[in-house]
Amino acid sequence: MQIDKNQLLRFTTAGSVDDGKSTLIGRLLYDSKSIFEDQIEAVENSSKKKGHDGVDLAMFTDGLKDEREQGITIDVAYRYFTTPKRKFIIADTPGHIQYTRNMVTGASTANAAIILIDARHGVIEQTKRHTFIASLLQIPHIIVCINKMDLVEYSEEIYNDIVSQFEEFSSKLLIQDVRYIPISALLGDNVVNRSNNMKWYQGSPLLHELETVHISSDINKVDARFPVQTVLRPQREGFIDFRGYAGRVASGIFRPKDEVTILPSGFTSAIKAIHTESGELEEAFAPMSVAITLEDDIDISRGDMIVKTNNQPDVKQDVDAMLCWLNTDEAKPRAKYAIVHTSNEQRAMIKEVVYKIDINTYNRNTEDKSLKMNDISRVKLRTTKPLMTDDYRENRNTGSIILIDENTNETVAAGMIL
Amino acid sequence: MGKYYLNYLDELESEAIYILREVYAQFQNPVILFSGGKDSILVTHLAKKAFYPCKIPFALMHVDTGHNFPETIQFRDDLVEKLDARLIVGSVQESINEGRVQEEKGKNATRNALQITTLLDTIEEHKIDCAIGGGRRDEEKARAKERFFSHRDDFGQWDPKNQRPELWNLLNGKHFEGEHFRAFPISNWTEMDVWNYIKRENIQIPSLYLAHEREVVKRSGSWIPNSEFLKLEENEEILTKKIRFRTLGDITITGGIESDADTLEKVALEVSTMRQTERGNRSDDKRSETAMEDRKRDGYF
Numbered sequence: 001m002q003i004d005k006n007q008l009l010r011f012t013t014a015g016s017v018d019d020g021k022s023t024l025i026g027r028l029l030y031d032s033k034s035i036f037e038d039q040i041e042a043v044e045n046s047s048k049k050k051g052h053d054g055v056d057l058a059m060f061t062d063g064l065k066d067e068r069e070q071g072i073t074i075d076v077a078y079r080y081f082t083t084p085k086r087k088f089i090i091a092d093t094p095g096h097i098q099y100t101r102n103m104v105t106g107a108s109t110a111n112a113a114i115i116l117i118d119a120r121h122g123v124i125e126q127t128k129r130h131t132f133i134a135s136l137l138q139i140p141h142i143i144v145c146i147n148k149m150d151l152v153e154y155s156e157e158i159y160n161d162i163v164s165q166f167e168e169f170s171s172k173l174l175i176q177d178v179r180y181i182p183i184s185a186l187l188g189d190n191v192v193n194r195s196n197n198m199k200w201y202q203g204s205p206l207l208h209e210l211e212t213v214h215i216s217s218d219i220n221k222v223d224a225r226f227p228v229q230t231v232l233r234p235q236r237e238g239f240i241d242f243r244g245y246a247g248r249v250a251s252g253i254f255r256p257k258d259e260v261t262i263l264p265s266g267f268t269s270a271i272k273a274i275h276t277e278s279g280e281l282e283e284a285f286a287p288m289s290v291a292i293t294l295e296d297d298i299d300i301s302r303g304d305m306i307v308k309t310n311n312q313p314d315v316k317q318d319v320d321a322m323l324c325w326l327n328t329d330e331a332k333p334r335a336k337y338a339i340v341h342t343s344n345e346q347r348a349m350i351k352e353v354v355y356k357i358d359i360n361t362y363n364r365n366t367e368d369k370s371l372k373m374n375d376i377s378r379v380k381l382r383t384t385k386p387l388m389t390d391d392y393r394e395n396r397n398t399g400s401i402i403l404i405d406e407n408t409n410e411t412v413a414a415g416m417i418l
Numbered sequence: 419m420g421k422y423y424l425n426y427l428d429e430l431e432s433e434a435i436y437i438l439r440e441v442y443a444q445f446q447n448p449v450i451l452f453s454g455g456k457d458s459i460l461v462t463h464l465a466k467k468a469f470y471p472c473k474i475p476f477a478l479m480h481v482d483t484g485h486n487f488p489e490t491i492q493f494r495d496d497l498v499e500k501l502d503a504r505l506i507v508g509s510v511q512e513s514i515n516e517g518r519v520q521e522e523k524g525k526n527a528t529r530n531a532l533q534i535t536t537l538l539d540t541i542e543e544h545k546i547d548c549a550i551g552g553g554r555r556d557e558e559k560a561r562a563k564e565r566f567f568s569h570r571d572d573f574g575q576w577d578p579k580n581q582r583p584e585l586w587n588l589l590n591g592k593h594f595e596g597e598h599f600r601a602f603p604i605s606n607w608t609e610m611d612v613w614n615y616i617k618r619e620n621i622q623i624p625s626l627y628l629a630h631e632r633e634v635v636k637r638s639g640s641w642i643p644n645s646e647f648l649k650l651e652e653n654e655e656i657l658t659k660k661i662r663f664r665t666l667g668d669i670t671i672t673g674g675i676e677s678d679a680d681t682l683e684k685v686a687l688e689v690s691t692m693r694q695t696e697r698g699n700r701s702d703d704k705r706s707e708t709a710m711e712d713r714k715r716d717g718y719f
Contacts, residue, residue: 003614008426075578077562078555080608087426089606101583108585216423229439234472242471248436248587253422277470285422289435289468302443326583340588343443400586409592414585 009215011112012091012139014103014130019116020147024185025079025092026057028207031192034081057186076106085211100359100374101326103130104414107137108400111215114206115144119152119182123165125360131166132359135173136322136376136416138393140218142178143209150184154197172362174393177213181206219286220395224252225313225388226306227342227398232291244275244291245300250342250397251390252308253285254292259309262300263388268309269296286397303344305388313388313398319348319381321401321415322392323371329405329412331371337403337412341387348403352380371413378418392416427615434461434603435468436587437566441548441601442468442475444591448548448601449506451537452478454490455666456623457552460612461603462497463621465550476550477504481537483529483668484511485647490666493624508540528671534716538574541598548591548599556608566605572596576715609664613686620682629662629680640673664689 013021029035047056079090091106093099107113113134117127134142144166152158159182170178181190182201189195190205204212232244254260258271274281275291284290292306300306307313325331331350339348355364356377371377392399403413424432438461441448450465452458465474478498498505510529513519513536522528541549555562565581567589582590591599604612616623633644635654641661642648647670650656661674662685679688 003427003618004425006426007423008429075563075581078606079562080556080606082608082610087608087611105583105585109587216421221422229436230443232469232472236471239471244471246439246468248432275470277467283420287429287432287436288424289432289439291470338592340590396586400588402585402588402590404590404592406592409590409594411582411585411590414583 006086007215008087008089009112009210009213010089010091010110011114011210012093012103012106012110012134013114013116014093014106014133019118019126020185021092021116023057024114024116024145024147024183024191025090027185027188027191028090029079029081030057031188032081032083032207076102083207083211088210100129100133100376101324103133104137104324104326107133107139108396108414110137110139111218112141112143112210112213113139115142117144117146117162117166119146119148119155119158119162122162123169127166128169128362129359131170131173131175132357132362135170135175136324138174138176138396138416140176140215141213142175143206144178144180145185145206146180146182147185149182149189149195149198150187154182154189154195156198156200159201179203179209181209220251220390220397221285222252223311223313223390223395223398224254224258224308225250225342225390225395225398226254226292227344228300228302228304228306229343230302231300242293243297244293245306246289246291247306247343248289249284249286251286251395252311253283254306254308255283260294260306261309261312262298263305263307263312264315264386265298265304267296267298269294269298271295303342305342305344307388313390315386315388317383317386319383319387319389319401319415320418321379321381322418323350323377323379323403323413323415325371325373325375325377325413327405327410327412328373329408330373331413333369336406338406339381339383339387339401339403341389341401342398344387346387347384348381350379351382354378354380379415381415389417391418427611427618430604430607430611431464431467431615433606434464437589437601437603438465438468438550440567440589440591441550441603444589445548445599447544447546448550449477449479449544449546450474451549451551452480452494452505453552453666454480454487454494454624455552456612456616456627457554457604459497459621459623460607460616461550461552462501463619464603466501474501474503477506479506479508479540479544479546479549481508481533481540482510483533484509485529485645485668485670487624487626487643487666487669487672489624489626493622497622506540506544508536510536512536513539529668530671531713534574534713541574546598547593548601550601550603552604553600553602554607554609554612555602555605564602564605566602567591568600568602569593570598570600574598574716576600578715610686610689613682613689617682617686623682624666626663626666627685628682629660629677629684631658631660632674633657634659634661634674637673641676642671642673643669645669 077092093102093106183190192207228245229247272293272295274284353369355366390398399417401415405412519532519535565584634641662677663674679685
């Protein structure tokens with residue numbers, strides 16, 4: 001394995017037990033030899049207790065007590081596996097409608113989404129819902145797995161039919177990259193190993209797609225944005241005048257001597273050096289964590305953003321966003337919430353709900369102005385101080401926000417800036 | 419022109435540094451939970467990177483069961499001195515003396531569960547609002563559902579069904595007085611990642627992780643080290659074996675494995691061919707299928 005080159009790919013799988021989602025994850029882990037003997041033993045024991053023959057692959061993903069008892073996933077669970085080519089993080093999310101919030105959570109950091117379709121049923125409401133969320137969260141790559149091909153006699157015709165159904169409804173959505181794979185998670189066809197039962201399929205098995213899909217362009221490397229997390233002032237021998245701005249490059253590339261502007265103040269300076277504990281760098285790009293020093297003494301604190309002078313984000317207090325409501329408490333009209341955008345925290349008011357989207361039909365409802373758990377709505381926000389934003393479509397890191405209810409401190413909504 | 423993507427170890431490092439800086443920015447009085455194990459050593463190493471050239475802005479907090487490997491304590495004290503850090507020790511023995519907890523009885527008695535009370539008492543006493551831990555999601559099924567910022571109520575309890583959603587890199591550490599958070603900067607690392615990184619960065623770890631000769635007793639399939647706390651059962655025999663430890667906890671419950679891996683390179687290689695999870699040698703997790711979940715709900719690490 002080449003550790004110095006191998007990348008990290010995060011993907012999400014949305015679906016219910018019925019689609020074979022847990023079986024698929026179990027199969028990926030099992031066939032890529034990512035499951036340890038004591039885990040297999042534990043699952044064998046539980047499988048026996050439940051009266052299953054052999055190993056029930058789905059049980060490798062069982063988590064909490066309630067989930068095992070009810071055979072469902074309640075919360076996002078993270079799984080890990082590594083192949084000689086990449087490290088993978090799976091955000092395993094439940095597919096039921098009441099768990100939209102978990103799907104959104106899992107999708108927010110994913111490079112790829114696996115959407116499972118049962119070959120016997122074709123595209124159903126749930127497929128449309130999952131695809132909508134993948135598109136809303138701008139997951140760069142979508143892999144549609146048409147599962148349970150063994151139950152439809154590995155029929156090419158059925159596969160083609162489902163592909164056209166998917167093409168048809170998804171043409172309404174903003175999706176960058178879709179690919180289709182006919183699989184049987186239960187029997188292992190086209191998951192890790194190529195299937196001998198579907199010679200008509202010319203593409204790669206799922207794992208090969210995951211190992212090779214191009215992800216280094218998934219992060220915006222054009223618009224240089226550096227949200228300041230904290231200021232480093234060591235005030236000790238050798239570093240008396242050191243004033244470093246610590247943060248993680250949100251997007252783009254920074255180099256020493258770059259002309260920069262500090263927002264929201266608008267002061268300009270140039271980058272003096274880019275520091276890490278292992279030495280100074282010639283350049284820093286997203287998602288690197290570094291500390292930046294500037295040529296001039298400027299008052300900069302957490303929440304400010306360092307950007308290249310020739311390429312600046314919007315600085316605005318009126319923010320249009322698609323908002324997903326995550327909390328059981330409904331939004332209160334014109335109530336104020338804390339809003340978090342990069343390292344910048346301000347207050348915001350929901351001024352207007354423009355429309356709510358029916359995520360099964362994609363229809364817009366302009367009558368219903370309520371924001372309830374799992375609702376996805378277009379809203380207008382007004383913030384107390386300016387945010388430095390980009391469109392979410394261009395930049396996930398500087399285009400995303402969360403709202404926090406200051407009475408409960410809970411995260412109540414997630415938003416994508418338009 | 420160079421490449422503009424990170425390899426996965428660099429990405430994990432960058433993510434952990436980001437989280438440590440968020441902890442510093444969002445909390446008043448955070449500490450690193452330091453057990454002397456490799457994961458807490460890694461977190462401390464990452465904290466050094468996150469705040470360079472400043473000192474680590476967190477105290478190290480050790481929950482001392484009194485049943486330690488002497489090597490661990492020596493390692494802890496050396497590291498604290500080297501970093502010029504503050505050390506807070508919560509003592510399980512004191513909790514027992516004060517009657518806050520009672521020692522378990524029986525053959526497999528350990529002080530593992532007793533740590534919860536000492537941990538929560540120490541957090542309260544020092545008004546700690548965030549305890550940074552080396553927990554990883556790959557360790558155990560209940561940990562797979564942890565957040566980077568994990569909320570604990572004023573009883574220190576974890577409610578897995580009512581966690582704050584974590585989207586993108588936006589972390590919400592807001593809390594009321596008396597509540598605290600646990601933060602897990604290396605959530606996304608696996609055991610293999612930890613070893614590869616320790617090897618790459620040449621991080622100092624206690625010699626217990628490398629193969630060495632030691633007196634041990636075979637118990638439930640693991641080699642339990644001989645110590646003053648070990649009560650020998652009938653039919654049990656003390657043997658000398660070349661072993662190493664995959665995890666370090668209380669000396670009474672941490673089992674070693676037979677191994678010849680006496681360098682970091684050999685350990686990393688051995689781990690990559692392991693067919694058992696690292697907690698498989700921890701008798702605390704073997705008690706029931708939901709042993710970890712139950713302890714976590716109560717406020718465990």
